[in-house]
Amino acid sequence: MGHVSQLPLRREVRDIEALRQIREHQGFTQAELARRMGIDPSILRHVEAGRREPYPKFMKMASAILGVQERVLFGGEDAADN
Numbered sequence: 001m002g003h004v005s006q007l008p009l010r011r012e013v014r015d016i017e018a019l020r021q022i023r024e025h026q027g028f029t030q031a032e033l034a035r036r037m038g039i040d041p042s043i044l045r046h047v048e049a050g051r052r053e054p055y056p057k058f059m060k061m062a063s064a065i066l067g068v069q070e071r072v073l074f075g076g077e078d079a080a081d082n
C-alpha cells in the first residue's frame with residue numbers, strides 16, 4: 001500500500017472520484033475494499049458511480065481502511081494537504 005500523500009488529487013475532483021483514486025492507488029479492488037468494510041460490493045460500486053450517497057458508517061470504515069481522513073475522501077480536500 002502506497003502513501004496517499006504521493007497521490008496527486010486536484011481540488012476540483014468530485015469527492016467520489018477521490019474515493020476511487022485513493023482505493024486504486026492503494027491497490028484495492030472494489031471487491032477487496034468492500035470485503036474489508038463488511039459490505040456488499042454493489043454498495044461500493046453504486047457509491048463510486050454516484051448512484052448512492054455514502055452513509056456515515058460507510059465513510060468512517062472507508063477512511064479507516066484507506067488510512068485517510070474522511071474529509072479527504074468525501075470533502076474534496078487534496079490528499080497531499082494531509
